[in-house]
Amino acid sequence: MITHPTAAPADAGATRAVLSARGLAKRFGSFLAVNNVDIDVHHGRIHALIGPNGAGKSTVFNLLTKFLKPTAGRIVLDGTDITAMDPACVARMGMVRSFQISATFGDMTLLDNVRVALQRPNSLYHQFWRSLTSLDRLNRQAMELLDRVGLADMAHLRANNLSYGRKRALEIATTLALEPRVLLLDEPLAGMGQEDVEHMASLIKSVSRDCALLMVEHNLKVVGDISDEITVLQRGEILARGDYATVSADPRVREAYMGSEDDGH
Structure with missing residues (x-):
């Protein structure tokens, strides 16, 4: 040994x-x-x-x-x-982990990907009956996270339109949302x-x-x-x-x- x-x-x-x-x-x-x-x-x-x-x-x-x-x-x-x-x-x-395969919602915008991740720390994850506009209060936090990973100017693009590397950056933003x-x-x-x-x-x-x-x-x-x-x-x-x-x-x-x-x- x-x-x-x-x-x-x-x-x-x-x-x-x-x-x-x-x-x-x-x-x-x-x-x-x-x-x-x-x-x-x-x-x-x-x-x-x-x-x-x-x-x-x-x-x-x-x-x-x-x-x-x-x-x-x-x-x-x-x-x-x-x-x-x-x-x-x-x-x-x-404890938050990533996987080798990028885990993002491709048909959603970058902003919405991060807003979804922010639901748990903001105690909204169980309120599934609410409309998407109820998540608007998370926009400022989501934009701050996207800015941190260099994606703020792409916030309204669909995740599918990102390069592989930018998808991984988006994934980092969603993990940071979980604090x-x-x-x-x-x-x-x-x-x-x-x-x-x-x-x-x-x-x-x-x-x-x-x-x-x-x-x-x-x-x-x-x-x-x-x-x-x-x-x-x-x-x-x-x-x-x-x-x-x-x-x-x-x-x-x-x-x-x-x-x-x-x-x-």
Whole structure:
């Protein structure tokens, strides 16, 4: 078994861990997909989870977001043990996740997409009998969120008319509408052109100031540019962790990940 590094960012003590996992493990039959993973995601910081294909990144992500139940280990959100909770309960506590496939309402305008997301925090989600005009009071909040992700001038376009990268930005706006304490992004840059990658990376950095942010990502350049801490997985276990300079200099990481992922990133 690999001994986990103990190094942490120098200013880690100045922040607080919003989401923590200890001894996280997941077994599928006889296959141990994740073994003894510890992770801390701090407020105002970006924590990247990387590793080669099959390293266990998606499994860890789904364990943390409660889409899978751990075989062993403990998950804590804001001081509350959420290990046995279902995803809906955890979402109400402020954990919000994205998916690899953009989840927007294509036939609705950008403004309406965000207004729908704003219904829950404004206690309107159960008042389904009301007309759409009853949501007009959410317009100011919705426009502020669209402006934050650079889409305010497109507010009245249908989501289907957006590029893939802009759809992901809209998705960020709808997640921010839920006022997340911790935001988990699953490959947020996948399938984007360079212009959209740069825009999204800047957006993710901006968003992280107001929440704890964990992302699974393959674009190593972006990981290096915006991440505060990185956890590298290999075969379901932690291979290395620290800032980008630390993990990129680790010969085990170069062999296991960077050397095998020669994708130009």
